[in-house]
Amino acid sequence: MTQSILPERREVVMLQSAEMKRSNLSRRKMINRAFSAIGLLAILIAMATLVALLFDLVIDGVPHLSYDFFFNFPSRVASRAGILSSWVGTLLVMFVTALTAIPMGIGAAIYLEEYARKNWVTDIIEINVNNLAGVPSIIYGLLALGLFVYGLGLGRSILTAGLTLALLILPIIIVATREALRSVPLSVREAVYALGATRWQMISDHVLPYSVPGIMTGVIIGLARAIGETAPLVTIGALTFIAFLPTPPISSEFPFISFQWLMDPFTVLPIQVFNWVSRPGSDFQGNAAATALVLLLLTLAMNGLAIYVRYRLRKKIKW
Secondary structure, three states: OHHHHHHHHHHHHHHHHHHHHHHHHHHHHHHHHHHHHHHHHHHHHHHHHHHHHHHHHHHHHHHHOOHHHHHOOOOOOHHHOOOHHHHHHHHHHHHHHHHHHHHHHHHHHHHHHHHOOOOHHHHHHHHHHHHHOOOOHHHHHHHHHHHHHHHOOOOOOHHHHHHHHHHHHHHHHHHHHHHHHHOOOHHHHHHHHHOOOOHHHHHHHHHHHHHHHHHHHHHHHHHHHHHOOOHHHHHOOOOOOOOOOOOOOEOOOOOOEOOHHHHOOOOOHHHHHHHHHOOOOHHHHHHHHHHHHHHHHHHHHHHHHHHHHHHHHHHHOOO
């Protein structure tokens, strides 16, 4: 009698267990669908907001884009105001930034990844580099104000602005370059060493060429961030109204190259937007929208260039 009851109880327990599993599975599927719907809704709201803002920017800014707008100096009259000094200043500042940050960032990443010994000193350096990537940009402006403007006596110049933005994007370039170097398989390094190459030959002839796509992506992303920064440049004293261009880098007298432009005052596109937005006239608001549109197109062009370079270079890589 007892032996006949036990199998029945086992069957009941197994049926109850299977029913609970089906119930839990259906509940988990329902939760999964709910979270998927919430995530999709959040993306749609963000995309709709972005499209609305871009549409408003295009509607307000496109009518003000013209030849005179690009090649006129800022003016107190909105119809005659242009962004000549702003986009020239932006290009010069970004030139100094790239010339400073790219070699320093790549060199620091190569040293930390390929040469530095793994000890507490390098651990502290790595922690600080990662933390500096998240420091607010205004902190870099305060640092540059004390170090470059007053400490080194560089003044409120293009050189100071370029060095400030170089410090800002240096951690981004270092982190991106290190990740690109790590992506190269260890077998490549071992094969090069097996052929009798030195460490620098291994890095320069094999590791770096394979890492170029990732490095270029990090560099362009860093420069795209720097081109839109305003807070650190306002802190170091960038001008909001400037009706002249820096000294030309090429002169008619020997040695035909002038570096005086590095010490000239400057303004950039984000500060020009800030200046016009703060004015009450509706015409200046349209000029600000047009300038923001130009800045947005420059940023998109830089990101598009990064994607194109990465795609072309990755096609050439064969492990």
